[in-house]
Amino acid sequence: MRLDYTDKVNKKLNAHFFDNYNFNLEKTMIQSLYIFQSQSKQLLYNKNFQSDEKVEMFSSFFSALQMFVSELTESSSESLSTIELGEYLVIISRIPEVKSDLVIIIDKADIKEAQKIIPKVISIIKSHEDLFINWDHEPEKFEMFDLKIIRLILSNKKLVSDSTLTTNQSSILKSIWEQKGSLSDKLRENLLKEREKLNLVYQHEENYPDKYNISKKLIEISEKLHDDEKFIEYQTESKSLKDEIKDRRLRLQYYLDKLNESLAYSKFAETYSYLYSFCIKLQNFAEPDIIEKYKILAKILLNRSKIPREEFKQVVKDISMIEDEVNTFFNIGT
Structure with a gap:
């Protein structure tokens, strides 16, 4: 240990x-x-x-x-x-x-x-x-x-x-790799192809946690390729993504706390405001269908007078469960 x-x-x-x-x-x-x-x-x-x-x-x-x-x-x-x-x-x-x-x-x-x-x-x-x-x-x-x-x-x-x-x-990375020996032409070719495909996915990926995980894989491949320039480049981008994820986590948690607090006191107008802001901050973190689901819940709060009592109670319950649902997003990149 x-x-x-x-x-x-x-x-x-x-x-x-x-x-x-x-x-x-x-x-x-x-x-x-x-x-x-x-x-x-x-x-x-x-x-x-x-x-x-x-x-x-x-x-x-x-x-x-x-x-x-x-x-x-x-x-x-x-x-x-x-x-x-x-x-x-x-x-x-x-x-x-x-x-x-x-x-x-x-x-x-x-x-x-x-x-x-x-x-x-x-x-x-x-x-x-x-x-x-x-x-x-x-x-x-x-x-x-x-x-x-x-x-x-x-x-x-x-x-x-x-x-x-x-x-x-x-220079240190080059020295490390020199002592490990050179790669075979076939292995180098395969790794270059793998990195090229993965980099294409990386460039088009909009989900930050997924993009962060891809960046870590690109770093690993660049290390195997003994490519110090790409290793350092992806390392820098990975750190930037990690910082963005941490910052977004704090903002999301703030809106969740406010959302739950207002919900506990049945201040539904405030809950709507915090939930809608939460949905905006959830961009690049969750799948679009999940964000749309939360937006629909927020809209129902505004039209609660037109919603049957039992249906509205279920909506309130669903909103109270949001924090548990998004914990998976919070745990990435910490």
């Missing part, structure tokens, strides 16, 4: 520590730090010393990087290994005492200073052996470990280059 058991704990710790120390994350010597279980190669802990915004924005890039690092630990059998990755070095250190592998990514120019930090990181890991051997899920133990790692890394600034992993995505 991963030690960073919730993103909330990590973000809370990072926000508290970084705010207090006013430290520029991108000036840290170590760019990324990973700890894998030696036998299973399961990721136990990771820390990317980039802003939360950049980690989220370039999530596909960091996922590709993490996968590559994991494969390196599996293929390497030496107690200490160093692999070039563009302008960076990946340093793998075996820690048999805790049955784990430490992996750090640094700028080549910082290798001498980084070699002084690695033993200190290993010392912290060994001093928290219970986290890796028999962790009892006590948050306090994890927080102490996490804070020590953060404090150590942030106390060592970059000496030479101001480059970061995210500003060098293209």
